[in-house]
Amino acid sequence: MLKVNEIYYSIQGESTMAGLPCVFVRLTYCNLRCSYCDTEYAFYEGEDKSIDEIIDEVKKYKCNLVEVTGGEPLMQEESLELMKRLCDEGFEVMLETGGSLPIENVDKRVKIVLDLKCPSSKMMKKNDYENIDFLKPSDEVKFVIGSREDYEWSKSIIEKYGLTEKAIVLFSVVFGQLEPVKLVNWILEDKLKVRFQPQLHKYIWKPETKGV
Numbered sequence: 756m757l758k759v760n761e762i763y764y765s766i767q768g769e770s771t772m773a774g775l776p777c778v779f780v781r782l783t784y785c786n787l788r789c790s791y792c793d794t795e796y797a798f799y800e801g802e803d804k805s806i807d808e809i810i811d812e813v814k815k816y817k818c819n820l821v822e823v824t825g826g827e828p829l830m831q832e833e834s835l836e837l838m839k840r841l842c843d844e845g846f847e848v849m850l851e852t853g854g855s856l857p858i859e860n861v862d863k864r865v866k867i868v869l870d871l872k873c874p875s876s877k878m879m880k881k882n883d884y885e886n887i888d889f890l891k892p893s894d895e896v897k898f899v900i901g902s903r904e905d906y907e908w909s910k911s912i913i914e915k916y917g918l919t920e921k922a923i924v925l926f927s928v929v930f931g932q933l934e935p936v937k938l939v940n941w942i943l944e945d946k947l948k949v950r951f952q953p954q955l956h957k958y959i960w961k962p963e964t965k966g967v
């Protein structure tokens with residue numbers, strides 16, 4: 756059984772798949788407490804569901820793209836089996852993870868979006884850098900940047916681990932904290948090989964809207 760916060764159908768908003776219709780399976784619990792978290796409601800609330808029940812619900816939307824997200828999905832070990840089963844069923848599967856727990860055993864068919872937490876999140880010390888060794892070229896590493904300090908730190912991590920050679924690198928802003936135009940200008944000035952990533956759903960709906 757997995758504790759599931761919500762299953763819903765919306766537009767993918769935070770990766771290179773942004774803009775595509777997607778079914779989201781949001782699992783309960785998170786081991787982090789990022790300063791800018793917008794899904795605190797997923798820390799404890801949820802309903803127990805079997806993998807079969809989850810897959811049946813996902814199938815109702817008739818959408819081939821499925822994202823397993825949280826909270827932190829990898830806190831529940833059975834999430835690994837859920838992702839494997841979704842892949843076996845022919846779905847294109849994405850995982851959104853906070854970057855503090857190992858991705859080593861995630862099915863290789865899954866596209867992983869791995870956060871590396873910047874200083875202003877106050878969770879930087881929780882980053883598990885060993886995860887970098889398990890990234891595939893199709894995976895994505897996301898930095899959510901709230902200040903110039905975060906930006907400089909992100910650059911240094913990209914350089915230290917050769918990240919742009921290993922995966923796709925995404926830069927996005929902490930919504931309401933850093934103006935997108937500033938981050939875009941910094942990226943252009945430094946000619947970084949990273950992709951600016953707006954949180955699309957926050958521009959389509961009101962930023963605080965749940966289940967989108």
Ligand code: SF4
Nearest residue numbers: 785787789792826853
């Ligand atoms: S990892 Fe995600 S869900 Fe967990 S506290 Fe950070 S932003 Fe919130």
